[in-house]
Amino acid sequence: MSTTNGTNGAQAAAVPAYTKKDFESGVDPRWCPGCGDWSIINQVQKVMPTVGVKRENIVFISGIGCSSRFPYYMNNYGMHTLHGRAPSFASGLKVSRPELQVWVMTGDGDALAIGGNHFIHCMRRNLDIKVVMFNNRIYGLTKGQVSPTSELGKKTKTTPFGSPDQPFNPPALALGAGATFVARSVDVEGAHMGGVLKSAAGHKGSAFIEVLQNCPIFNDGAYLSLTEKSVKADQLLRMEQGKPLVFGKDGKKGIRLNRETIQLEVVTIGEGGVTEKDLVVHDATREDPTYSTMMANLNQKPGFPTPIGVFRDVQRPTAEDLNAQQVQEQKAKSGKADMKTMLAGSDTWVVS
Structure with missing residues (x-):
């Protein structure tokens, strides 16, 4: 059995043979008929039994929005937190409990408006979230x-004459912030989404x-x-490694x-001498993010398809691992310490 997120072989062997039903809370989701959220939770509940992690070691954290009701419908630990702040709660949990597999479920408003700053720093730090x-x-x-993420010119209740703002391109934003795994899928592409979620579950970072x-x-x-x-x-352009x-x-x-x-x-095979050998071969594992960024921005130009799949999948030391390393180094350097010694350390002085 494969392992993920620091789970060793003995722990993985002890993981029960879960089914999708084991991750269903029994609470009826409060989503409208036809909402894409139904497809997402269906795929998540299908993927969770395959990730090799005990159910009690999987946590779903959300902010505010339709998507953020997610933890109520999952039969494992979870937190419904503040608007845009789910990455902050998730960061604290991951640093303090690095053995947990932590997921954040969020929407475009929750993540990129009020939560924009929290989102980019979560990606930048390379926490395993x-x-x-x-x-x-x-x-x-x-x-x-x-x-x-609303389109330029979009008429809504707050932009009755059309939005004058350029929208975010979320994968490009995540790449720019330093995320080590970036992907895109579509609600109606269930099998594709399941594959992307499984890949994300196995990524450390x-x-x-x-x-x-x-x-x-x-x-x-x-x-x-x-x-x-x-x-x-x-x-739709399906990127396959x-x-x-x-x-x-x-x-x-x-x-x-x-x-x-x-x-x-964009070229056509068979025209102007173009063959399949002339095409770009997809490689999400390139350390340099230039290619991934070009692909993330591909659909921003007229006449180009929208890529789905994994844009980037690279490995770097995670923030929680580096934090744990610092703690161990300081323990070894300082020896046995107590709170009184720490408080009376080199940054205190006596006024006579």
Whole structure:
């Protein structure tokens, strides 16, 4: 059995043979029919029995929003915390209890508006925390206000004449903040989402997964331009490790690096002498984030597909491991210490 998150072989062997039902709390989810949240929790509950971690060592933490009801519906430990502050609670928990597998379930408003500062520093520090962001491009729980990922010109209750703001590109933001695992999936692509979640669970370090999801009440059809059967093959680019970037109904479109402009471009296999060998081969394990960032920004240009899958998956020392190392080094250096000795240390003085 494979192990994750510092779980050793003996512990992994003791993990019960869970099923999806073991992670269902029995509380009926309070989500609207047709909401993408249903698909996300379904895949999470399917993946949890496969991660090789005891249920009592898995924690889901959330902030405020429709997505943040998540811990109530999972049959393991969890916390429903403050708006935008879930990464802070998760950080404290992970540093104090590094053996736990910690997940943050959040929305585009919760994570990137009031929680933006907490989010980027969670990614920067490379704490072993998995952040799943439900991106419906709207504030759903508070009933239809513009969010940090709403499109330019989006008409909402708070932008009746259209949003004048450029939206965040969440994967690019996570990459810029230093996340060591960054991925994207779609609510209607269940099997794909499950694979991405499983990969995130096995990653040691800061993981960010954006899930494009529908809000049938306040932003219905948010991603129909990507998910409709008639256009999906041409609009979604499935990134697979070690495979060329191919898409399209007939599998004839691809992504090539233009050596002169150093830009990615869409090409058609068989035209102008283009073959599959000319296409970029996907590699999420490159230490340099340049390629991952180019892929994360691919769909920002007209005529390009939206990539789904893992953008980046690299290993670096985690903050909790470095913190534990510091503690052990200082213990070895200082010997046995007590609170009185610490308080009367070199930073105190006597006034005569």
